[in-house]
Amino acid sequence: xxxxxxxxxxxxxxxxxxxxDLVRDAAAQAKGPIHTLGPLIHNPTVVASLADAGVTxxxxxxxxxxGTLVLRTHGVTPDEEARARxxxxxxLDATCPFxxxxxxxxxxxxxxxxxxxxxxxxxxxxVMGTLGHAPGATVVERPEDADELKLRRKVGIVxxxxxxxxxLAELVRRLLGRTDEVRVMDTICEATSAxxxxxxxxxxxxxxxxxxGGRMSANTRRLAQICADACARTHHIETAAELDPAWFAGVxxxxxxxxxxxxxxxxxGVVDAIRRLTGATCVDAPxxxxxxxxxx
Numbered sequence: 001x002x003x004x005x006x007x008x009x010x011x012x013x014x015x016x017x018x019x020x021d022l023v024r025d026a027a028a029q030a031k032g033p034i035h036t037l038g039p040l041i042h043n044p045t046v047v048a049s050l051a052d053a054g055v056t057x058x059x060x061x062x063x064x065x066x067g068t069l070v071l072r073t074h075g076v077t078p079d080e081e082a083r084a085r086x087x088x089x090x091x092l093d094a095t096c097p098f099x100x101x102x103x104x105x106x107x108x109x110x111x112x113x114x115x116x117x118x119x120x121x122x123x124x125x126x127v128m129g130t131l132g133h134a135p136g137a138t139v140v141e142r143p144e145d146a147d148e149l150k151l152r153r154k155v156g157i158v159x160x161x162x163x164x165x166x167x168l169a170e171l172v173r174r175l176l177g178r179t180d181e182v183r184v185m186d187t188i189c190e191a192t193s194a195x196x197x198x199x200x201x202x203x204x205x206x207x208x209x210x211x212x213g214g215r216m217s218a219n220t221r222r223l224a225q226i227c228a229d230a231c232a233r234t235h236h237i238e239t240a241a242e243l244d245p246a247w248f249a250g251v252x253x254x255x256x257x258x259x260x261x262x263x264x265x266x267x268x269g270v271v272d273a274i275r276r277l278t279g280a281t282c283v284d285a286p287x288x289x290x291x292x293x294x295x296x
Contacts (some may be wrong), residue, residue, distance in 0.1 A: 002248065004281035005206065007257040009198040011263045011267050015096030016260055022094050026068055027053050033067035037084060038073050038125060039095065041261040042217035062087035063140050063192055074125035075099040077132025096131055096190045097114040098161050100128055104133035105185035108158035114183060115209075117146070126220055134158065145183035151179040153188055160217035161189040164196055164226075174224040192260060194218050199223050199257040202285070203230035208247055211236045212270050213252060213259030220259025227257065239266075240273035248278045256278025 012020075019040055026052070028035055035058040038230060039047045047057065058064055061076075061083035067087035071081065094118050109116045116137035120127040131137055137158075140146050159168055165188060165232060175182050203209045209231045211213040213220025215238060224236040237245055248254060254274060258267050 002251055002254055002278050003283045004254045004256060004274055004278075005202060005259060005278045005283050005285055006267065006271065007195070007198040007202045008285040009194040010063055010256070010262075011258045011260070012263045013096075013195075013260040014024040015073055015098060015189075015264075018274055019070075019094035019096070019265075020046070022092055023055055024053070025071055026070065027055050027084055029081075030054075030068055032089065033064065034070065035064055035067060035071055036070040036094075037076060037080065038072045038074070038206070039216075040070065042220075043259075043261040044214055044264065044267075045107060048262070051128055064088070064218060069122060070094050070187060072125065073099070075129035076125075077129055077134060080129075089090070089264060094109055094127075096189075098187065098281060099129065101129050102126075102158055102185075102187040103133040104146070105187050106137065108128050108156045109183065109185065110134045110137070112154075112156075112161070113150040114154045116157030117149075117157050117171075118160070119157055119163055119168060121218055124160065126162075126218070129161070130158060135262065140171065143167055143174055144157070146167065146171055146174045151175070153180040155179050155181065156182070156183045156185065158185050159187045160218070162192050162222060163188055164222065165193060176268040189260075195219070195223060195257065195260065197228055198285075199296060200226050202255040202257065203227040203234065206253040207254045208233040208253075209235070209249075209257070210270065210274065211257055211259070212238070212267060213262045214238055217259045217261050220261070223257055227255075231255070237270070240270045244278050245272055248274070248280075251278075254278070254280060 116134045209227045211224040228234040
């Protein structure tokens with residue numbers, strides 16, 4: 001009989017849970033309209049549920065006048081925040097604390113005269129927000145992209161919170177020897193690192209892997225890539241409705257993980273759907289260091 005195992009570290013992180021609590025509390029108490037500046041998190045299911053509760057999405061800080069405007073978890077630029085505070089009656093800052101740390105790091109490097117490189121996905125809201133705190137900074141999407149850069153004597157790196165440390169190390173390797181100083185502000189989220197490590201470990205020992213999370217979610221896409229590197233039968237889904245029984249034909253062990261914007265209820269729903277499709281039973285993830293039932 002097939003088995004289902006959920007990764008030891010999976011699903012909504014502290015920053016996402018904090019933001020959802022803030023917005024839901026605000027929606028329950030609001031006397032006027034409440035909007036989020038862009039999707040609060042990259043999870044269409046959650047965004048739709050917030051809309052049902054009366055929380056709509058604004059595409060610009062001053063799209064609506066009055067009411068409450070919530071700054072998304074990915075953070076915003078200083079200009080966007082100023083426009084929001086000018087337009088709204090009240091502003092609720094749901095920026096993830098780890099993203100705030102990246103903003104502060106970018107400001108520090110800029111103030112101290114470094115050539116600032118933001119290692120992350122160009123156009124991603126988090127990266128765009130960080131760039132607003134480091135005028136003149138350059139986005140580096142891939143470590144190899146740094147080979148084409150003309151470097152100054154002092155180079156500082158700020159990292160999108162969902163990047164992997166392996167990729168960061170490769171970027172640093174490509175910079176060393178080409179400049180006098182490379183200063184790394186390691187702003188990778190520890191929860192993200194833990195999810196990536198747990199996903200890689202699980203994917204390496206199952207026959208099929210299901211990764212749950214929004215397709216616009218950078219950390220979920222990275223999880224899916226990490227899993228695909230270890231397990232060819234990896235499938236990235238947003239909802240249980242996307243599951244295909246053919247994915248599990250002849251499969252003995254099924255792994256499940258989820259991005260940092262995926263609430264536990266969504267994970268539970270997907271696991272239940274896989275059980276109904278396959279007749280699989282759920283097993284607990286082994287403790288860290290434990291393998292095949294053996295204690296370390």
